[in-house]
Amino acid sequence: MKSQNNTPKDSIYENVTKNNLEKDTSIFQRIIRGIMAEHAISAAKRTSMINNFVKRKS
DSSP states (O other), X not given: OHHHHHHHHXXXXXXXXXXXXXXXXXXXXXXXHHHHHHHHHHHHHHHHHHHHHHHHHO
């Protein structure tokens, strides 16, 4: 009887931890994507500034 009472609790606990881990990773991925997007935007600005500068020089 004890094992029958313990198994659902264990499975519930596993499901909860799994869900929390998935949420954490998705938040982490969002943060990484945001950082990557910022880097891409700043790089694009930098290249356009350089191109404009080169165009002015020549």
